[in-house]
Amino acid sequence: MKVLIIGSGGREHALTWKILQSKKVLKIYCAPGNPGTALLAKNIDISSCDIKSLLKFVQKEKIDLTIVGPEAPLILGIVDLFEKNNLAIIGPSKRAAQIEGSKVFAKKIMLWNNIPTAKFVCFDDYKSASKYLKTQKYPLVIKAEGQCLGKGVSVCQDDKSAQKFVKDIFINKIFKDEGKRIVIEEYLTGQEISFMVATDGINFASLIPSQDHKGAYDGDKGPNTGGMGAYAPVPFVDSDMVRRIEDEIVKPTLRSLAKHGNLYKGILYPGLILTKDGPKVLEYNCRFGDPETQAVLSLLETDIIDVFEAINNQQVKRLKLRWFKSSAVNVVLAAKGYPKEYEKGKVIKGTDKYKGKKDVFIFHAGTKIQNKKLLSCGGRVIGVTARGKNLKEAIDKAYKNIGKKGIHFPGMHYRKDIGKKGLIPKL
Ligand code: AMP
Ligand code: GLY
Numbered sequence: 001m002k003v004l005i006i007g008s009g010g011r012e013h014a015l016t017w018k019i020l021q022s023k024k025v026l027k028i029y030c031a032p033g034n035p036g037t038a039l040l041a042k043n044i045d046i047s048s049c050d051i052k053s054l055l056k057f058v059q060k061e062k063i064d065l066t067i068v069g070p071e072a073p074l075i076l077g078i079v080d081l082f083e084k085n086n087l088a089i090i091g092p093s094k095r096a097a098q099i100e101g102s103k104v105f106a107k108k109i110m111l112w113n114n115i116p117t118a119k120f121v122c123f124d125d126y127k128s129a130s131k132y133l134k135t136q137k138y139p140l141v142i143k144a145e146g147q148c149l150g151k152g153v154s155v156c157q158d159d160k161s162a163q164k165f166v167k168d169i170f171i172n173k174i175f176k177d178e179g180k181r182i183v184i185e186e187y188l189t190g191q192e193i194s195f196m197v198a199t200d201g202i203n204f205a206s207l208i209p210s211q212d213h214k215g216a217y218d219g220d221k222g223p224n225t226g227g228m229g230a231y232a233p234v235p236f237v238d239s240d241m242v243r244r245i246e247d248e249i250v251k252p253t254l255r256s257l258a259k260h261g262n263l264y265k266g267i268l269y270p271g272l273i274l275t276k277d278g279p280k281v282l283e284y285n286c287r288f289g290d291p292e293t294q295a296v297l298s299l300l301e302t303d304i305i306d307v308f309e310a311i312n313n314q315q316v317k318r319l320k321l322r323w324f325k326s327s328a329v330n331v332v333l334a335a336k337g338y339p340k341e342y343e344k345g346k347v348i349k350g351t352d353k354y355k356g357k358k359d360v361f362i363f364h365a366g367t368k369i370q371n372k373k374l375l376s377c378g379g380r381v382i383g384v385t386a387r388g389k390n391l392k393e394a395i396d397k398a399y400k401n402i403g404k405k406g407i408h409f410p411g412m413h414y415r416k417d418i419g420k421k422g423l424i425p426k427l
Contacts (some may be wrong), residue, residue: 001305004029004058005041006048006078007069009382010365011290015067015304016040017361018297022305029063035374036364036382039355050077058087065308066090068266070285072147075101079265090308091266092286096257099264100286103143103152103183111190113252116280120185126170129182132163139187144169146178150226155187190275191421192282193234194292198307201263203316204250207240207308208233208299208323210292211421216339218417225339226380229418230292231329231391232299236422237274238361245272245279253284265311294330294363294385299323327391329398329419330383335366336411338379343411346376350407360401361385376409396418 005012013036019025020040027125031054033043046053049072058066068074068080068091077094091097098105110117117139123129133140142165142253144152156162162184169179190324193211197204210232216222237245249270257264269285269292297304299340301322310319335342351374354362363385366378384401393417401407402414 001025001064002027002061004028004031004054004063004066005033005069006031006054006066007038008032008034008037008048009069009290010330010363010380011067011288011293013037013363013365014294014297014385015069015288016363017363018300018304019067022303024303024305029061031057034363034364035367035369038369048073049076051076051081054078054125055081055085058082059085064088065305066313067229067308069287069290071097071100071285074133074286075147088312090311092264092268093262096262096264097286098262099253099257099268099284101147103145103283104181106284107183108283109253109256109414116278118185118188118280118282122181122183124181126166129166129170129184130163132184133159133166136162136184138162141185141187142166143183143185144175144179145181145183148175148178148341152179152207153224158354173196188273188280188282189277190273191236192271192273193237194230194269194289195250195272196267196269196289196292196296197250197321198311198316199254199264199266199268200311200314200316201254201258201265202314204246204254204268205310205316205319205321205359206246206250207296207321209237209242210234210289210296212289212292213415214226214420216334218415223339225290225334227289227332228415229297229329229331229333230289230381231327231394231419231422232292232295233327234422235391236424241274243269249279249281269273291330291332291380291383294361294383295328298328298361298385298387299326306362324387326387326389327394328361328385328387329391329394330379330385331398331402331414331418332365332383333402333407333412334380334411335376335378336413339414342379344375344377345413346409348374348376348382348409351382354401359387360397362407366397381409381412382407391419391422395423
């Protein structure tokens with residue numbers, strides 16, 4: 001089988017690594033991929049959002065299966081385009097992908113189906129939003145409609161900052177064509193977890209729960225990032241909690257999508273917060289999480305192509321996932337300045353010695369090769385993923401491989417507390 005993976009981050013490198021282990025796969029292509037995927041597959045210079053060129057490539061090369069990493073091509077409708085041309089692709093249709101693309105769509109599904117989430121109100125004009133904010137208690141959360149370059153969510157501590165954000169959205173149009181509607185919602189507290197399921201739209205198989213670390217600095221301090229590291233499984237999410245999440249969140253979400261003609265196929269990843277009243281949905285994602293996938297896939301024993309085939313053949317009911325009885329941690333090494341303006345072009349050292357290693361994996365994200373040197377070119381540069389017999393061992397192993405004795409580059413910054421939340425038995 002020939003497989004194409006769309007995307008260029010750490011998640012796609014981890015997917016390539018895992019797919020390469022499948023006996024069913026002969027050749028892997030990545031579009032556009034990164035220097036890490038280039039070691040395992042053939043990189044093709046087509047951007048993830050150029051869905052027409054991707055279609056042409058797949059037809060020409062007779063690719064048997066396409067896996068979509070990031071949300072953007074899904075929201076653009078790559079699955080609809082491919083399926084119209086009788087091509088196998090993993091991911092939801094354009095309409096179903098709205099669950100990530102539109103905060104209002106997602107909130108409506110939750111409201112109609114009593115799926116636990118923060119209380120909310122929607123607005124599409126500045127005046128009413130501003131008036132409403134004046135009557136509210138703080139903190140509260142404002143979410144702009146659309147992708148908004150990942151900057152559409154603001155946790156506001158007071159009326160002044162909330163008023164500024166809605167003015168920026170509606171009057172100053174900082175998100176240009178996006179942000180035409182906003183959701184203002186209650187601020188929730190609790191541990192955040194990532195819960196991914198593989199689904200054919202009717203049945204689903206839950207992947208092991210994981211936890212991302214979104215704050216730029218230790219203790220979840222600092223600005224929000226794409227994710228500074230992740231670990232899996234999460235010790236304080238026991239089997240009762242998993243069942244509750246499946247019953248109260250995953251099942252009604254899939255049922256509602258199917259009922260309204262948006263059968264959801266692929267990976268559904270609700271981002272959850274475990275409040276004192278139970279798990280609640282913060283957002284839905286229509287894809288694998290990054291950096292959670294790097295940790296989760298390194299623990300998956302099942303051939304991942306079996307998972308994808310089950311999704312496409314409506315056989316998820318029969319799918320039984322097997323996991324290694326270990327823990328995994330992925331620490332992201334970021335460029336100096338990230339998530340604000342950051343440095344680029346720094347030489348990354350130490351990657352060579354990890355080839356073929358069984359318990360430490362290096363997944364590239366923002367890297368490039370220039371003059372035969374591996375250089376940084378993105379905010380989240382490279383991730384160090386380690387597997388251990390327990391979480392403590394995985395954490396120690398990951399950190400041992402960062403710095404002068406492992407992976408390093410000038411100015412790199414990373415959190416020193418990835419996985420620490422999982423070391424506390426009950427939260
Ligand atoms: P989202 O893109 O909706 O996941 O929001 C990004 C981040 O904002 C989340 O990971 C949370 O840390 C925070 N956040 C979003 N919604 C809420 C909420 N209702 N209460 C507290 N924090 C939130
Ligand atoms: N780890 C957050 C995300 O993938 O959206």
